Amino acid sequence: MSDLAQQIRELAQRARVAAATVALAPSEVKDRALSAMADALLAARAAILAANAVDVAAGERAGLSAAMLDRLRLDERRVQAMADAVRGVASLPDPVGRVQREWAHANGVRFAKVSVPIGVIGIIYESRPNVTSDAAALCLKAGNAVILRGGSESFASNQAIAHALAAGLAAAGLPAEAVQLIPSTEREAVKQLCGLTGLVDLVIPRGGRSLIEAVVAHARVPVIKHYDGICALYVDAAADLAMAEQIALNAKCQRPGVCNAIETLLLHRAIAPRFLAGAGRALLERGVQLRGDAETLALLGGAQPPRVVAANAEDFRTEFLELILAVKVAGSAGEAIAHIAAHGSHHSDAIVTDDAAVAEKFLNAVDSAVVYWNASTRFTDGGEMGFGAEIGISTDRLHARGPMGLEELTTYKYVARGIGQVR
């Protein structure tokens, strides 16, 4: 076994031991630890900002994009926000120990289905240092030990943050090994982690497609992927066009760089001319580039680069994450549903219509984590959906679908109480 493999295995073994303790820790102990972790982040502010300055300088030299540098950069205010978020997790209800269901066998054995921690969770994420403390806080609150692996560009920041979090844990009497950072930026370390059956119970990869694919290819432990969001808005023949325009503008423009923004606009043929004349212009005014199919282009008066261009097949399968929108005319709601099934990513899709029958058909047939009728796809978010916080948005189908909050960071067991019953 390579040194790195041995190192990752030993780290996971320490996590396994710590997990047994945090799984049984009472709520008040976990909350006290979260509070101590928040304090420790603030106390370590100088060290964290110094480490972050090293990361940012290296990122600038490496030519990171402005958006990446923005996500990477910390300041006093952001460290304060990280501490506040950790304290916010402490204030949420404990998901562990919740009795989901109780019933009795005819013979009197009483069964209870009870929420319990998952165990050891590996989280692989992009170069956003705040995720280090967010993920640690959520996993701990749900009684799990966590192994963190942030993007290599944020390695020094993450080390400083994880160091502070471990100090907070220890101060509250919980094992510091409940929150550990992988001490390597090599992708090989991720592959090793994903192979540790019996030590790691779940790996959650967020971020880039190539990283997630590497995880899937090497994983022997369960994986819940946080992939891309190729979200569509379908404007039906019976739509309130003013409402549809507001939703299109919001879902595309309010924050184009996130996974719940729309990338595709499907227009029923009956309203396409009117909608493009009004909302199409409004989208262009907001700086959106429209990539239309032939019918859309014709309705817009032909291609007018760079604002109006012809869409190719790939555009309808692309998560642009910027002010670009692929537009297509559909002959019916059924055609729109089929387009979404063939091209979407099963994340979030919406219909705008006043026809309840068409709406229910769409809600039923579109197989996405969240399906909307007359509302913006931007509500696919743990905070907006009332989960208190989220570790990310699952694009997988099993265990957790859509926003993953504290509840989704637990599993369950059955507890059976009898008076000597046998079969």
Added chain:
Amino acid sequence: MSDLAQQIRELAQRARVAAATVALAPSEVKDRALSAMADALLAARAAILAANAVDVAAGERAGLSAAMLDRLRLDERRVQAMADAVRGVASLPDPVGRVQREWAHANGVRFAKVSVPIGVIGIIYESRPNVTSDAAALCLKAGNAVILRGGSESFASNQAIAHALAAGLAAAGLPAEAVQLIPSTEREAVKQLCGLTGLVDLVIPRGGRSLIEAVVAHARVPVIKHYDGICALYVDAAADLAMAEQIALNAKCQRPGVCNAIETLLLHRAIAPRFLAGAGRALLERGVQLRGDAETLALLGGAQPPRVVAANAEDFRTEFLELILAVKVAGSAGEAIAHIAAHGSHHSDAIVTDDAAVAEKFLNAVDSAVVYWNASTRFTDGGEMGFGAEIGISTDRLHARGPMGLEELTTYKYVARGIGQVR
């Protein structure tokens, strides 16, 4: 791509198409199909029994054990039981469309968490032809398409059964491709199936360890393993020993070949002499071989092969599936809990005690799918736990833990209804 790989891919593509139809099929259509599948099984009785005779003859020539031949062999009564079981699944409530939770955003958007089918499920199982119809019925009822791969010894039987099931589906107007059998007994076919991301949503391997390990090693799609049950019974210092004896006899002897039978008996030092003198003798009289640690052996008057022998370390990690019981003396409930954590398989474990505090500590600390207080581990079963039927018992932690019934063959989506809300 090899011919076999291409063949498996095309089969999965047909399953994907069929899944979209069965996912939206109303309950009455699915139940009519199940009824037609039961009829078709009975109508095809002669063909099924003829195919089974071929399998059994080959199995006898190959020297299969009596137990394996018994599981493989069909007769009129067993085919009738298979048809009855399929009809029984039709009578269960439809798990699809159940609203698990409803709530509203402060802005009025109404969210519902709704049960939906998983999609395409691959089931890999041992040479038991009845599983072919059981698994097909459960998957269909939950709105899924299924790809079946039974043990090679039952291949001819499974072909005849699957042929009948497909005819029943088609007679009810559902796509026959919702139930397909892999037309190959090569293990390579299983590896191919497990790699089909985007086409297969879940693979459930039941049966032998080497097969399950091959699945885990090759899978790129989610897997829910149905592994072994190394179940323990701990008899506490405060146990009612007559109750403990009844539970031990039941959990070991009623049906030793199943995964919820106990393999390990842990005895508190304070009651070990009395318990072994009474229950120990009763177990021996029932033909159980006791494999004791040094303290147990001394209490039993030393080794008396073949009925009383010394246990080695491996005995406490072994699923015997026969009348063999590994016995160990423990100094405390804590020691028993630690033994189970280190040696068990997180399936089903029980404590017998009259001390409620000790019992609750055990129920809380033992991290198994089902944990029992004063009841036999033999109740870990979908039928006994009120699930109506089961596809097996998951030894994994995510999505489904313990018995997997219809509910565990579904996932969920969120449906959001608004009046134009945006962020």
